[in-house]
Amino acid sequence: MRERMRKPKAIIVGGSIAGISCAKALILAGWDVVVIEKTRGPPTGNPTGAGIALHPLSQKIVKSWLHQPDLLHNITLPLTIDQNRAVDREKNICRVLARDENFNYLQAHWTDLHSLIYNTLPPEIFFWGHLYLTFCISHDKSTVNVKAKNLKTDEVIDIAGDLLVAADGSRSSVRQTFLPASKLRYTGYCAWRGVFDFSENENSETIQGIRKAYPTLGNGVHMDLASGTYTVLDELMYKRLNWIWFFSQPEPQLKGDSATMKVSSDMIKKMHQEAEKIWVPEFARVIKETKEPFLNLIYDCDPLTQLYWDNVVLIGDAAHPITPHCARSTNMAIADAAVLGKCLERWGPENLHSALEEHQSVRLPVTTKQVLHSRRVGQIKLGLPTPGREPFDPNTASPEDCEILKQRSLPFFDDVPSILE
Numbered sequence: 001m002r003e004r005m006r007k008p009k010a011i012i013v014g015g016s017i018a019g020i021s022c023a024k025a026l027i028l029a030g031w032d033v034v035v036i037e038k039t040r041g042p043p044t045g046n047p048t049g050a051g052i053a054l055h056p057l058s059q060k061i062v063k064s065w066l067h068q069p070d071l072l073h074n075i076t077l078p079l080t081i082d083q084n085r086a087v088d089r090e091k092n093i094c095r096v097l098a099r100d101e102n103f104n105y106l107q108a109h110w111t112d113l114h115s116l117i118y119n120t121l122p123p124e125i126f127f128w129g130h131l132y133l134t135f136c137i138s139h140d141k142s143t144v145n146v147k148a149k150n151l152k153t154d155e156v157i158d159i160a161g162d163l164l165v166a167a168d169g170s171r172s173s174v175r176q177t178f179l180p181a182s183k184l185r186y187t188g189y190c191a192w193r194g195v196f197d198f199s200e201n202e203n204s205e206t207i208q209g210i211r212k213a214y215p216t217l218g219n220g221v222h223m224d225l226a227s228g229t230y231t232v233l234d235e236l237m238y239k240r241l242n243w244i245w246f247f248s249q250p251e252p253q254l255k256g257d258s259a260t261m262k263v264s265s266d267m268i269k270k271m272h273q274e275a276e277k278i279w280v281p282e283f284a285r286v287i288k289e290t291k292e293p294f295l296n297l298i299y300d301c302d303p304l305t306q307l308y309w310d311n312v313v314l315i316g317d318a319a320h321p322i323t324p325h326c327a328r329s330t331n332m333a334i335a336d337a338a339v340l341g342k343c344l345e346r347w348g349p350e351n352l353h354s355a356l357e358e359h360q361s362v363r364l365p366v367t368t369k370q371v372l373h374s375r376r377v378g379q380i381k382l383g384l385p386t387p388g389r390e391p392f393d394p395n396t397a398s399p400e401d402c403e404i405l406k407q408r409s410l411p412f413f414d415d416v417p418s419i420l421e
Contacts, residue, residue, distance in 0.1 A: 007032045008349035011146045011159050013132045013174060014167035015039065017110070018316025018333035020117050022165050023125060024065050025341025031349075034159060036148045038131045042118050043111040051234060051242040052113055053079055053221065053327040054106045057416055058334045062113075065120055075116060076106035077237055081220025084405040086394035088226070089278060097394060097402040103220065105327070107234055107242075113330075130157070132173060135164055141310050162349060164312045165340070167333070170299065171257050172318035178309050184299040184321060187375070189382055190252070190261070191298055191324075192245040192271055194290035199239040206285050210241070213282035217241075223405070225394035226278050228383045233283065241286060244324075245275070248382055252297065261295040268293060298323055300375055303368040308356040315340060320367040325377040326410050328370055335417070339363055342419045362417050369411040380404060 008031050012019050015037025023033045054062070054076065063069035082100040086093070130148040133156065137144050144164045149156050166174035170184060198207050214222050218235040232244040252261055271293070275284040287293070301321040307314050316333035340359045347355035379385070380392045392401065403409060 008163070008344075008352075009033070009161040010163040010165055011036065011144065011161040012165045012167055013146070014169060014316075014318070015042075015126060015128070016167065016169065016316075017114055017117065017330055018169075018318070018337065019165075019167035020114065020121060021334050021337035022167055022315055022340065023121055024117055025337040026165075026344065027121070028065070029341040029345035031163075031344065034125050034127060034161070036127045036130050036132050036146065036159070038129065038151065040129045040151075042126075042128075043114055051107045051236045052110055052330045053234075054108060054113075055327070055331040056104050057420075058331045059106055061334050061338045061420070062117065065117060067120070071116060072106070072108075075112040075237060076108045077235060078219055079103055079105035079107050079221050079234065081216050082407050083216070083220060084223045084225060084402065086226070086397070087224045087278070087280060088395055089280070094224075094280065095395075097225065097397060098399075098405040100406050100408050103407070105221075107221075107236060109236060109238075110330075112237070127157075127159075132168065135174070135177075135312070137310050137312070144311050162311060163344075163352065166312065166314045166318045167316050168318050170259075170301070170317040170321035172314065174312065175304075175314055175318050178312075179304070182301065182304070184301050186251040187298045187300060187323060187378060188251075188384060189246055189248045189298055189378070191247075191296045192287075192293055193296055194243055194287065194293035195236070196241040196243070196286050196290045197239070198241065202239060206282075206289055209282040210286050213280055223381075224279060224283070225381055225405075227393065227395070229278065230381045230394075231279065231283070233286075243283075243286065243290070245271075245287070246298070246378070246382060248384065254297065259297045259299060261297060263293070263295050267295070298378070300371060303371050304364075307360045307364055311352055311356075313340065313356050313359065319363075320371050322371045323374045323378045325381065326370065326374040326407055328374055328410070332367055332370065335366075335420075336363055338420055339417055346419070358419075362419060366412045366415065373409075373411055377404060377409075 010026050010031050010033045012035045015035050026033050080103050082103040084098045086095045129151050133147040135146045146159045221234045224231045229247045234242050236242050272288045275287045300323045307319050315336040322328050339362050343355040343359040383391045
């Protein structure tokens with residue numbers, strides 16, 4: 001009787017938004033959880049990093065996790081407009097290619113969203129500063145044992161549970177155990193990224209200029225396309241502008257596992273010069289005045305054919321590394337967590353395999369199509385070879401050609417899994 005009443009236990013590897021979302025969803029499903037995360041503690045201090053665009057389904061899920069749902073709106077700005085336009089500096093022409101005025105996303109700082117979810121969780125479930133090492137499934141497939149190392153003391157600990165959830169990102173060590181041949185695919189392009197802080201001078205010439213050039217800034221996401229390159233611009237909370245600049249180049253050699261490349265002052269100077277040639281002057285000025293821009297290499301992965309093995313399941317970027325063109329990474333992770341929690345609640349711990357099978361049947365068709373769609377959108381916007389169509393030219397594209405630029409063209413864009421209704 002006592003054994004039957006024992007709460008099932010999940011071990012979650014990864015304390016990013018995917019991991020803590022999963023922790024929240026599983027606790028609500030009646031599970032005990034522990035989270036193993038190599039960083040020393042949760043994000044603190046001022047919000048940093050790029051923004052996250054939250055799909056309406058993600059908004060609904062996150063609100064359901066909060067004691068005060070309105071807290072989500074306290075940390076976000078509305079994104080009601082999704083606009084793509086062609087920019088030709090030589091002819092001094094800007095032409096709208098596609099525009100959606102019913103976008104209904106919210107824009108948040110990564111750290112704000114993480115803190116919002118994290119603050120709903122018991123702090124004692126976290127093993128901060130612990131590096132996941134390996135796992136072992138029992139012979140009868142009923143339990144899983146995880147080894148992790150305390151990075152401060154080098155002590156190795158063992159944690160036993162009923163389920164292992166891999167939320168350890170696009171370079172997932174857990175995924176590599178089952179799929180050693182699965183590799184990240186370099187897309188053929190990189191992205192300069194930056195966050196421009198104008199909190200100390202809201203009325204500077206730079207800000208007045210960018211608001212004049214982009215009148216709906218603060219209420220939408222703006223994408224400018226030139227030949228073989230494109231940018232993203234939107235406003236974040238706390239008086240910051242978030243920008244991304246995608247461009248094609250051969251894969252640089254990186255040290256370690258990070259997709260972020262160290263940049264020199266010469267690289268930044270050259271980037272500033274190129275911005276002045278390609279983009280409208282007001283945007284080029286924002287780029288030039290942004291402190292510490294950085295360079296990301298863009299990868300994805302061919303869709304997996306399964307998401308779980310015995311009592312181990314992949315979620316978030318561990319399950320489906322994706323390019324950033326359709327704002328899916330965080331949204332997919334939140335949906336993964338919510339669906340997994342509902343499946344575990346429906347089937348109970350005694351039917352774990354059935355729960356994981358249902359989770360996979362709900363999520364895999366969606367994530368497969370969205371990964372491939374995002375890949376295709378990136379190829380189109382950057383004018384790269386795309387199966388079944390001529391390379392995209394923003395200056396000559398027809399309205400029909402431009403429909404795919406809208407984020408609403410994403411497969412399952414408005415889909416709500418029945419298990420979440």
